[in-house]
Amino acid sequence: MIDLHTHTTCSDGTDTPHYLINKALSEGISVLALTDHDTTSGWQAAIDALRPGLDLVLGAEISCLTNDGLSVHMLGLLFDGTNQPMQEALENTRDGRIPRMHKMIELLREAGYKITFADVESVVPEGATLGRPHLADALVKAGIVKSRDEAFLDLLNNNSPFYVSHLAPTPVEAIKLIRAAGGVAVIAHPFATHRGEILASEDFLPMKEAGLNGIEVDHRDQTMQERDQLRKIAAELNLVMTGSSDYHGTGKLNALGENLTDPAQWAHLESMANERRVVRK
Numbered sequence: 319m320i321d322l323h324t325h326t327t328c329s330d331g332t333d334t335p336h337y338l339i340n341k342a343l344s345e346g347i348s349v350l351a352l353t354d355h356d357t358t359s360g361w362q363a364a365i366d367a368l369r370p371g372l373d374l375v376l377g378a379e380i381s382c383l384t385n386d387g388l389s390v391h392m393l394g395l396l397f398d399g400t401n402q403p404m405q406e407a408l409e410n411t412r413d414g415r416i417p418r419m420h421k422m423i424e425l426l427r428e429a430g431y432k433i434t435f436a437d438v439e440s441v442v443p444e445g446a447t448l449g450r451p452h453l454a455d456a457l458v459k460a461g462i463v464k465s466r467d468e469a470f471l472d473l474l475n476n477n478s479p480f481y482v483s484h485l486a487p488t489p490v491e492a493i494k495l496i497r498a499a500g501g502v503a504v505i506a507h508p509f510a511t512h513r514g515e516i517l518a519s520e521d522f523l524p525m526k527e528a529g530l531n532g533i534e535v536d537h538r539d540q541t542m543q544e545r546d547q548l549r550k551i552a553a554e555l556n557l558v559m560t561g562s563s564d565y566h567g568t569g570k571l572n573a574l575g576e577n578l579t580d581p582a583q584w585a586h587l588e589s590m591a592n593e594r595r596v597v598r599k
Contacts, residue, residue, distance in 0.1 A: 322353070328359045383487075392505055415449065440456070440459075451466055490524060503531050536578070562578075
């Protein structure tokens with residue numbers, strides 16, 4: 319079983335890297351990608367926890383903004399974690415999340431929701447990439463909503479009046495960073511319409527020309543019709559098709575391994591990295 323999209327407490331997941339590795343082993347996952355938002359800080363802890371029986375793919379989910387301000391996520395897998403331009407870009411994006419959080423809190427407070435930046439800080443694990451799920455956790459803690467899901471449904475989704483974007487590379491820039499660092503780029507859940515506005519079909523060609531390797535097709539936030547549309551685009555552009563859980567621990571309903579990548583597709587994707595950086599013990 320191959321799951322190429324998971325998160326830990328290094329971003330907005332609720333499992334530590336060590337716990338995630340143990341859970342993957344216990345549930346029969348054979349290949350697991352660690353893809354925390356805009357950070358590689360969990361890599362070493364995951365490597366330390368690794369045991370025989372599991373192949374670990376090191377990566378990150380990179381926040382992107384199109385020139386029109388549309389939020390897009392790009393999975394970077396198998397890239398060199400010591401690559402300086404990549405690390406600088408990730409740091410810049412993480413730094414941009416702080417003023418964005420202040421602005422979202424300001425908008426919420428103007429609407430009467432009693433929440434502060436200190437409230438959010440109190441629920442963020444040390445060193446984690448700050449994100450909307452942490453704001454959701456603070457809203458739960460304050461008794462304003464009952465769950466992360468309710469917070470996103472009512473207040474924090476991309477269509478919400480409280481949503482604010484943050485500094486991030488364009489999808490093409492992110493792809494070029496990933497490929498220059500020796501990795502492979504897979505666009506994450508690009509047709510998840512319930513999250514907000516999505517890319518148009520014609521947007522994929524410039525990304526392919528920039529070096530895009532694959533599309534995350536099988537994801538719980540994409541309907542079967544949307545998945546079929548993505549399969550058609552992937553076939554037309556000769557892109558790998560992946561399936562992933564986007565597991566966040568108890569932070570989301572997504573179950574580890576609920577969507578998977580075909581072994582042949584994974585082998586093809588791995589072959590496109592400039593080095594085989596899968597970690598095994």
